[in-house]
Amino acid sequence: MRMLRSLACGNKHERLAYQQGALFVAGVDEVGRGALFGPVVAAAIILPPDTRIRGVRDSKQLEPEDRLRLEVVIRKRAVAVGIGHADVATIDAINIRRASHRAMLAAIAALRPAPDHLLIDAETLDIPCRQQAIVYGDSVSISIAAASIVAKVYRDAWMCRYHDEFPQYGLAAHKGYGTPEHLRALLDHGPSPLHRMSFEPVRRMVAARGEVMEMA
Secondary structure (H helix, E strand, C coil): CHHHHHCCCECHHHHHHHHCCCCCEEEEEEECCCCCECCEEEEEEECCCCCCCCCCCCHHHCCHHHHHHHHHHHHHHCCEEEEEEECHHHHHHHCHHHHHHHHHHHHHHCCCCCCCEEEEECCCCCCCCEEEEECCHHHHEHHHHHHHHHHHHHHHHHHHHHHHHCHHHCHHHHCCCCCHHHHHHHHHHCCCCCECCCCHHHHHHHHHHHHHHHHC
8 A cells, every 4th residue: 555655646658658649548447346235336537637646546556535525626626437246146257357347338338428449447448449457546636536436426426325224234334345243244144135145255255154043
């Protein structure tokens, strides 16, 4: 994390794409890939050329209140914002990486105007559009960082709504990730229909719960 904080988040990659003739450059990122509960969510953002927004960086490096503030600014400044997601059934059926790609493709498809150049955080997509996979993209590209912030705010709000439906898991606090509190709740209550049964920590807690119940 210290290394990531040392990286400068700017518009170098965006400027280069525009210099090469692109008209609409979109940054693409996803959140929730490592969560145990709920969908994976992606965002695609087209910002005007030479956009600078103070404080924009990888959403994981920001405090929740800063993400909320920046998300409002990003949406106001953006040419276009697209959101996509893949649900738990899809994740369990085709694996999280492929489901993340589906979410990204859905986010890109929602953009109006359509992008002609994609900047993606360490991924390439099966789509006929010029694209660049950037390692640590959400730490060095303002468009990708903006996408990570919008996706994170969107998914966090979703998790807070799910908290009302499944309060026993504490989703509002951990947003579906595998914290000790979440794992304990899985052991105590078992999985919900929105837990990712293909993920090893969920399977492990289900097995452990069965063992405890057999001993009781």
